[in-house]
Amino acid sequence: MRILLIHADRFSFRVTGETSVAMPSELQKASxxxxxxxxxxxxMAAEKGDEADIDSVVSQVTGxxxxxxxxxxxxxxxxxxxxxxxxxxxxxxxxVRLLDEICRHLQGRDHLKILRAPFGYYKAFEIACKGHPLxxxxxxxxxxxxxxxxxxxxxxxxxxxxKTLKSEWMIITPDxxxxxxxxxSFSTRPNLERLFRYEKSGTRISDQAPPHIELMRRMELVDYxxxxxxxxxxxxxxxxxxxxxxxxxxSRLVVGHGGMQVETPIMYDYQHPKLSLxxxxxxxxxxxxxxxxxxxxLRFAACFGQYLIQHDMQxxxxxxxxxxxxxxxxSFRREQSGELAGLKRLRTFTMPDLHTLARDMExxxxxxIRQTNLAIQCMEGFGLDFEVAIRFVRDFADQNRPFVEELAxxxxxxxxxxxxxxxxxxxxxxxxxxxxxxxDKAACLSTVQIDVENTERFDITYVDQxxxxxxxxxxxxxxxxxxxxxxxxxxxxxxxxxxxxxxxxFPFWLAPIQLRLIPVSEKFNDAxxxxxxxxPYRIDYDDRDISMGRKIRDAEREWIPYIxxxxxxxxxxxxxxxxxxxxxxxxxxxxxxxxxxxxQMNEKPFLELPLPKRLSRRPIxxx
RNA sequence: GCCGGCGUAGCUCAGGGGUAGAGCAACUGAUUCGUAAUCAGUAGGUCGCGGGUUCAAAUCCCAUCGCCGGCUCCA
Numbered sequence: 001m002r003i004l005l006i007h008a009d010r011f012s013f014r015v016t017g018e019t020s021v022a023m024p025s026e027l028q029k030a031s032x033x034x035x036x037x038x039x040x041x042x043x044m045a046a047e048k049g050d051e052a053d054i055d056s057v058v059s060q061v062t063g064x065x066x067x068x069x070x071x072x073x074x075x076x077x078x079x080x081x082x083x084x085x086x087x088x089x090x091x092x093x094x095x096v097r098l099l100d101e102i103c104r105h106l107q108g109r110d111h112l113k114i115l116r117a118p119f120g121y122y123k124a125f126e127i128a129c130k131g132h133p134l135x136x137x138x139x140x141x142x143x144x145x146x147x148x149x150x151x152x153x154x155x156x157x158x159x160x161x162x163k164t165l166k167s168e169w170m171i172i173t174p175d176x177x178x179x180x181x182x183x184x185s186f187s188t189r190p191n192l193e194r195l196f197r198y199e200k201s202g203t204r205i206s207d208q209a210p211p212h213i214e215l216m217r218r219m220e221l222v223d224y225x226x227x228x229x230x231x232x233x234x235x236x237x238x239x240x241x242x243x244x245x246x247x248x249x250x251s252r253l254v255v256g257h258g259g260m261q262v263e264t265p266i267m268y269d270y271q272h273p274k275l276s277l278x279x280x281x282x283x284x285x286x287x288x289x290x291x292x293x294x295x296x297x298l299r300f301a302a303c304f305g306q307y308l309i310q311h312d313m314q315x316x317x318x319x320x321x322x323x324x325x326x327x328x329x330x331s332f333r334r335e336q337s338g339e340l341a342g343l344k345r346l347r348t349f350t351m352p353d354l355h356t357l358a359r360d361m362e363x364x365x366x367x368x369i370r371q372t373n374l375a376i377q378c379m380e381g382f383g384l385d386f387e388v389a390i391r392f393v394r395d396f397a398d399q400n401r402p403f404v405e406e407l408a409x410x411x412x413x414x415x416x417x418x419x420x421x422x423x424x425x426x427x428x429x430x431x432x433x434x435x436x437x438x439x440d441k442a443a444c445l446s447t448v449q450i451d452v453e454n455t456e457r458f459d460i461t462y463v464d465q466x467x468x469x470x471x472x473x474x475x476x477x478x479x480x481x482x483x484x485x486x487x488x489x490x491x492x493x494x495x496x497x498x499x500x501x502x503x504x505x506f507p508f509w510l511a512p513i514q515l516r517l518i519p520v521s522e523k524f525n526d527a528x529x530x531x532x533x534x535x536p537y538r539i540d541y542d543d544r545d546i547s548m549g550r551k552i553r554d555a556e557r558e559w560i561p562y563i564x565x566x567x568x569x570x571x572x573x574x575x576x577x578x579x580x581x582x583x584x585x586x587x588x589x590x591x592x593x594x595x596x597x598x599x600q601m602n603e604k605p606f607l608e609l610p611l612p613k614r615l616s617r618r619p620i621x622x623x
Numbered sequence: 624g625c626c627g628g629c630g631u632a633g634c635u636c637a638g639g640g641g642u643a644g645a646g647c648a649a650c651u652g653a654u655u656c657g658u659a660a661u662c663a664g665u666a667g668g669u670c671g672c673g674g675g676u677u678c679a680a681a682u683c684c685c686a687u688c689g690c691c692g693g694c695u696c697c698a
Contacts, residue, residue: 202695209691217634226671226689278698285698300698336624339696425698444697521655545654546661553659567657579658623634623648 001050001057001098002085003064004043006127007072007135011041013080013117013125020293021092022120023271029100030118039076039115040069041127044102045085046095053143054094058101060141065106072134075111079103081119091288091295093270095119168394169200170417176405181416189414191436195387196416198442206439211495212488213342219558220621221487221512222343231340231347233484236621237610238512243350243483245510248605249381250352250480251327257374259325259354264305266330267296274458275304287332287347298332302353303476307458310357315462320472321367322357322462331482343488344443350483356475357455357462364450364473365403371477372431373410375446378480379433381604383507384489386433386445388415396428407431426453433481437492438499445481445489450474494559505559505581508597509604515597516560517541518551520567527571531564534590537597538609543616552579561600562593 014033042065050057069077081099083089090098096119106114117123129135169181171192181200186193198204216222221239225232235243255261267289268275279286279297287298299305306324315322329350339345354371358364379386388411390404397404397419408415433446451474455461461469480486494504508514514537517528528541542551548565555563563579570577576593578586588596612618 204693207692213691224690230689285696303698333697336696338624338626338692338694341691345697518658520657523655547654547656549656549658550660551658556659563658565658569657577658583658585658620633620648 001047001061001141002045003061003139003141004082004085005065005068005137005139006041006043007068007074007130007132008039008041008127009037009130010128011036011039011078011125013123015118015121016124017122019120019122023092023096023273025271025273025276026096026118026120029103030116032118032121034078034115034117036076036078036115038074039078040065040072040074041078041080043080043082043085044099045081045083046090046098047086048088048090050090050098050143051094054097054101056143057098057141058105061098061102062105064137064139064141065102066109068134068137069112076113076115077106078115078117079106080117080125091290092120092293093295096271166421167391168419169196170419171196171414172404172408172417173414174409174412176408178417184414189387191385192387192414192416194436194440195389195434195442198440199389199416199418204439204441206441208439210342210344210441210488210492211438212344212491215491215495216343216487217622219491219512222484223622229347230337231335231345233343233346233348239487241512241607241610242487242506242510245605245607246382246480246483246486247327247329247350247352248607249509250378250483251325252605253374253378253381254325254352254354254479257323257370258321259323261325261327262306262309264302264309264326265299266332267298268304270295270297274307278304278454278457285334287334299328300333301331301351302326302328303355303454306353306355307454307460310355310455310460311458315357315472317359317462317464320357320359320462321363322472323354325352325354327352343484343491344437346482346484349485351481352479352483354475354477354479356477357460357472358475359462359464359470359472361400361450361473364475365400367475368403368429368431368448368450369406369410371448371475371479372407375433375448375477375479376411379446381507381602382480382486382490382510384435384445384486384493386435387442388413389418389432389434390415391418391420391430391432393423393428394419394421423452426451427476428452435485435489435492437489438495443485443489445485447476447478447481449476451476503559503581503583505561507604508561508600509602509606511538511559511561513538513540513558513560513609515539515562515564516555516558517564517566518548518555519543520548520565524566524568524571527566531566531576531590532613535594537606540609540611540613540615543614545616562597564593 012035065077079099079102081095099119103114103116106112170178171181171184172178181196219238220236221242222233222235225234251261270276286300289296289298306326309324327350330348331351332348335345335347356367358367390407427449430449431447432444434442435445436442455471455474460471462472464470498504515535517531517539519525519528525543532539532541552563561581565577565579575587575589578588578593
């Protein structure tokens, strides 16, 4: 940071216009004009690199100012952002933060009178420099990298709070019985015990890579992309198909539940007064994008976009509960590099995000239960097993016993409860469905939360029976959790089955290839083509010039649910020889086969195969 | 982000200061096949990228990127 200090007999300024980095919030913190008699004027410009250690820059700058003010004997200070002091300016966000901090520190000295000029505006000024030896001083302040102990000083309030946060762990059974988690007999719920130990101590033991990583590549679903930032994957046709199917399924569930689907921007103004307040609770966890001079952050969920819509909506009590839904394609979280893990944790991911405005706590609880049931239905559709954890602020749980018991009952399994003495976050209740993977590690999928803070912060209101504006309660829900993570859970589930010696398989509606025709020899290619036309599912045929045994093997390794072998016998008898994942072979007609499949689709979405139907025409994406 | 391990052909991996290796896949040919791998041949590599040491580096050293694990973290 560069500073220029001038001891003056007189100083005045006034704002004349906005620059490209103007932000309205500055005008609330600083005056648009001002005039002082005898004073010390501090011109300053934040430079690139200052963000490496804000605290050190602030303490050095305030040190310089206080020392000079003492020497020249003045109590009047003018803090004046002046970009022209440097040719390597910091981002505006950093500059404003430095200004704020410096002013805050100086204001701590009661005797000082401080006048602050706004950042980001053109200003006219007049100055009368005293001209004595100490009256002019220019300095360059360089951040001192702090030692490791204090490097975490930037830690946000919320994170600090979480560290000191004490919690109690309970288990509640579906019939409402509650015991301390330490005393609960986990013998029938080994995964619940794993979740509890994992949540309580946070340590894990593993020396292997999660098995879904090999599977996602071998099955040609998803892969790393070395040309992108870490945690940004490439999706091959089969993976992209499964992803779209999963997305379609979840979106249909939510819209069926009353969610009004919207789409909101993926990037937001870093200086937006309301958003930046929210962001400060969780610093340095998002991608920042520089466009022209302005900075934007990439959303980490649909919250912002939906808050901003809800703020502008006209909502009466007749409209509640009011639900906005978005499939956030994409959400971005700049996780630490060491935290990334295959499809389990990405930096760019897709997540369904539902926000429900509720009139009062009764309505919020009602919706909470409905959305929990929807999440259960969703997990069943994906064929996923899960363990339930619910976190409450203790007072809320005490005052809402019947609700807690009803929740436990509708989860119909023993549920882990965490009780917090105080509320440090925006929610009073948070339900999670946790998946336990092949390495006994937990990952959160579905979640439902009651938010008691953000409708006020973002000024979201509805008009009640008396015509008065009220802040509603807000429910956050992700019915499936991240779609990428759903795929991780499906693959891990299959890896666990294989470990037990069982055959892996996808739910029929999600299988990229649902049926494969295998001609006994080239002579039957035509017959295959005829069957192909009669089957309205994702069906292909293996016309490669290789042995039949080999074709069977390849189809089995792709986990294809139905393998149809076609030779002289079948053509003659007008039937199909159907091989299924259980190894059985059955003779069936096409209509018989179709009616069996119909029930397996179970009213789930269907999408066409985005690949050539002839295997001989299909390129190879991975080894 | 920190600590540790790894990076050689499209894939899985061997080699370890002096001519770059295998299996599978690909390609060509033979084969026309009855329920988890038909046979033969051909082609394929700046040994992650960048520096350094050396007569000589895939090999040793430094730096960097990526992957995996642990810590931390997951609004």
